[in-house]
Amino acid sequence: MRTFSKGLLVVVFGGLLGLAGCDQQGPMEKAGESADEAVEDVTEDQGPMEEAGEEMGDAWDETKEAGDKMGDAMDGD
Template identity: 60%
Template sequence: MTHRTGFGWIVTLLAAITLGVGCDQQGPAEQAGESLDNAAQDVQETLDPQGPAEETGEAVDDALGN
């Protein structure tokens, strides 16, 4: 269980860094980083699937552009 939790924190930290350092236009490095973040998120969701409340919250975030 600790391994999954640690992995989740790593993914969250990478996503926060990506969002915090972002700019208006994405360059090739930022696009590659976003692809890596998305891949890591997919792996995390495979290992530890989201519940219905998390899925709803993510859908709301996506709709609002967050």
């Protein structure tokens, strides 16, 4: 029983030390968070290539719909 108590005590204190260390951020972690925020700020807005890609996708959808309507009109449906 005494060995179990010592083992439990070591586990509890080890866990508390681990949790205490989680609250403190080092300079590298702060720099990493700053970099993450900067990337999020840049990627929120659409760039010109993404806008062009979306416009091409919309044009493709419109062309396909027009072709389907033309095919239906030729079939007499």
